[in-house]
Amino acid sequence: MIEISHVNKWYSPTFQVLTDCTTNVTKGEVVVVCGPSGSGKSTLIKCVNALEPFQSGDILVDGTKVNDPKTDLPKLRSRVGMVFQHFELFPHLKIIDNLCLAQEKVLGRGHDKAQTKGMQLLERVGLKEQAQKFPAQLSGGQQQRVAIARALAMDPIVMLFDEPTSALDPEMVSEVLDVMVDLAREGMTMMVVTHEMGFARKVANRVIFMDRGEIVEDAAKDDFFGKPRSDRAQKFLSKILSH
Amino acid sequence: MFGNLDFDVIRRALPYLFYEGMTFTLTLTGLAALGGLIFGTALALMRLSGLKLLGRIAGVYVDFMRSLPLVLVIFWFYFLVPYIGQWVTGAARPISVGAFASSLITFIMFEAAYFSEIMRAGIQSISRGQPAAASALGLTYAQTMRYVVLPQAFRNMLPVLITQTIVLFQDTSLVYVLSITDFLGAASKVAQRDGRLVEMYLFAAIVYFTISCIASYGVRRLQARIAIIR
Ligand SMILES: Nc1ncnc2c1ncn2[C@@H]1O[C@H](COP(=O)(O)OP(=O)(O)OP(=O)(O)O)[C@@H](O)[C@H]1O
Ligand SMILES: [Mg+2]
Numbered sequence: 268m269i270e271i272s273h274v275n276k277w278y279s280p281t282f283q284v285l286t287d288c289t290t291n292v293t294k295g296e297v298v299v300v301c302g303p304s305g306s307g308k309s310t311l312i313k314c315v316n317a318l319e320p321f322q323s324g325d326i327l328v329d330g331t332k333v334n335d336p337k338t339d340l341p342k343l344r345s346r347v348g349m350v351f352q353h354f355e356l357f358p359h360l361k362i363i364d365n366l367c368l369a370q371e372k373v374l375g376r377g378h379d380k381a382q383t384k385g386m387q388l389l390e391r392v393g394l395k396e397q398a399q400k401f402p403a404q405l406s407g408g409q410q411q412r413v414a415i416a417r418a419l420a421m422d423p424i425v426m427l428f429d430e431p432t433s434a435l436d437p438e439m440v441s442e443v444l445d446v447m448v449d450l451a452r453e454g455m456t457m458m459v460v461t462h463e464m465g466f467a468r469k470v471a472n473r474v475i476f477m478d479r480g481e482i483v484e485d486a487a488k489d490d491f492f493g494k495p496r497s498d499r500a501q502k503f504l505s506k507i508l509s510h
Numbered sequence: 511m512f513g514n515l516d517f518d519v520i521r522r523a524l525p526y527l528f529y530e531g532m533t534f535t536l537t538l539t540g541l542a543a544l545g546g547l548i549f550g551t552a553l554a555l556m557r558l559s560g561l562k563l564l565g566r567i568a569g570v571y572v573d574f575m576r577s578l579p580l581v582l583v584i585f586w587f588y589f590l591v592p593y594i595g596q597w598v599t600g601a602a603r604p605i606s607v608g609a610f611a612s613s614l615i616t617f618i619m620f621e622a623a624y625f626s627e628i629m630r631a632g633i634q635s636i637s638r639g640q641p642a643a644a645s646a647l648g649l650t651y652a653q654t655m656r657y658v659v660l661p662q663a664f665r666n667m668l669p670v671l672i673t674q675t676i677v678l679f680q681d682t683s684l685v686y687v688l689s690i691t692d693f694l695g696a697a698s699k700v701a702q703r704d705g706r707l708v709e710m711y712l713f714a715a716i717v718y719f720t721i722s723c724i725a726s727y728g729v730r731r732l733q734a735r736i737a738i739i740r
Contacts, residue, residue: 316646318642318645318646341645341648341649341650342648343648344645344646344647344648345647345648346648347646348646349643349646351639351642351643351646353637353639355639355640355642355643356643357640357643357644357658357662358662359661359662359665368647368649368657368658369644369647369648369649372649372653372657373647373648373649373653374648417647418646418647421647421648
């Protein structure tokens with residue numbers, strides 16, 4: 268579903284942020300990406316839907332090359348859901364309109380159909396009653412669930428998450444993770460940057476560990492948690508699990 | 511001194527002052543604000559487009575307009591437009607543009623420079639995550655601007671935009687250099703005709719003051735409301 272091969276990216280001639288990153292995410296797979304701050308996790312995941320350009324290598328999403336200038340990027344992105352660390356709901360639109368905007372303007376769905384779909388998804392994330400409110404009136408956890416619903420409204424073939432719970436107060440983390448776990452169990456293809464190892468243990472198929480722009484470890488979940496091969500991953504794991 | 515003032519002259523002139531003068535002033539203010547906002551937003555988008563040449567053109571235009579006194583622009587524009595029109599259309603004689611059209615175009619072009627700076631600040635105040643989220647949903651650049659960035663920039667900047675419009679409302683009185691009958695022009699004509707300069711100019715000042723004050727009060731109320739929504 269996502270094929271990343273030999274991706275290199277520089278932010279400036281002297282600063283290489285991604286070095287020869289290669290990995291695959293197959294259909295229905297849940298891949299967790301972790302690693303220390305500044306290791307390039309966000310950058311890598313943003314390359315997948317071409318929010319960030321990269322200088323060499325290839326990324327294919329469902330067979331479409333994202334770094335091909337001829338690719339219709341808006342169309343491709345409309346099929347790839349993305350959830351951000353800081354939610355990024357549109358503050359000037361009501362919750363329901365946040366869910367309908369792209370359905371109507373990108374997919375060309377009629378207003379009624381988009382509303383129906385939006386309400387279904389709000390119900391699914393447990394926020395049907397909030398439909399007429401504005402984002403600022405919701406808690407962080409609620410906003411992030413709306414953001415997930417907004418992405419799902421586009422019927423994505425794959426979902427990308429960039430630290431979806433790290434901006435949340437601790438007591439709101441689980442309500443968001445629950446939604447993500449359900450999604451994973453329903454067979455959604457997911458690439459998730461997170462430090463929530465509980466989530467990884469529960470639903471991940473594979474774990475990728477990044478450090479200084481490189482994919483240091485790319486292993487099946489049990490292998491990763493059982494005994495990471497690299498020193499750096501071991502150190503990282505022991506640090507994060509001791510919390 | 512106030513002993514021989516005749517305030518009845520104001521009462522008699524009211525229909526003329528408001529039906530002709532104030533109507534013109536408000537129409538000019540409204541249309542110029544609308545046109546200036548649209549043109550100004552276009553200039554702001556040009557400057558933020560990342561395209562060097564486009565940004566440079568808009569930048570030079572804004573700096574140029576902001577470094578000229580408005581009266582001069584009004585004056586020059588009125589006398590130049592007919593010749594520019596002639597040159598563009600290749601007509602035999604200078605195109606005659608009414609005083610209203612001429613002053614409206616002048617104000618739109620002049621105000622656009624100021625509105626563009628306001629809108630530019632408004633657009634820049636929006637975090638980069640917003641356009642990223644819009645793109646990630648599949649919206650094109652134009653749709654992202656239209657549905658996500660500009661509505662927020664406009665809303666955030668509304669108090670400043672209205673404040674600028676109040677300044678514009680006062681500035682429209684400068685069309686007197688073209689002998690146009692705006693509110694001040696009308697007051698001034700009555701003043702000259704009846705020899706009642708003090709009364710008429712005093713009254714005009716009070717009217718401008720009152721309207722501007724009410725509008726400013728409205729802006730403060732609005733600011734408070736916007737602060738709550740965010
Ligand atoms: N637009 C940019 N220009 C220059 N450098 C950048 C830019 N964005 C990110 N970087 C740098 O690139 C490196 C990788 O950033 P990235 O956001 O991908 O890291 P991350 O692994 O997601 O970290 P975190 O856990 O803090 O989110 C960091 O050193 C960051 O400072
Ligand atoms: Mg990050």
